[in-house]
Amino acid sequence: MASETKHMNTLKAGEKGEVKIADDVVSVIAGLAASDVKGVASLAGNATREVIGKMGFKSLNKGIRLTVDDTQVHVWMKVNIRYGYNVPDTCAAVQDRLFNQL
Secondary structure, eight states: OOOOOOEEEEEEGGGOOOOEEHHHHHHHHHHHHHHTTEEEEEOOOOOHHHHHHHHTTOTTTTEEEEEEOOOOOOEEEEEEOOOOHHHHHHHHHHHHHHHHHH
């Protein structure tokens, strides 16, 4: 079985210690932020995740991929837009929301 590497982001708080944030936590925050935007129907995922979701398990980081550099977080997200909403405007709202939340 292949081992999966988990990334941890470290925020240093002076001499008192540090806070480590897992990439999965950042993904869930991004998913919650995007799902609150008016016009976003859902986060897009692959078929396996959709089947798992129908079985009662909810994944808040489906359709999200991120990379973390020293000072930046890069988020790639797939969203389903509700019918009748302007796609560029809705995507811009998602970007603004992610920028403010992360």
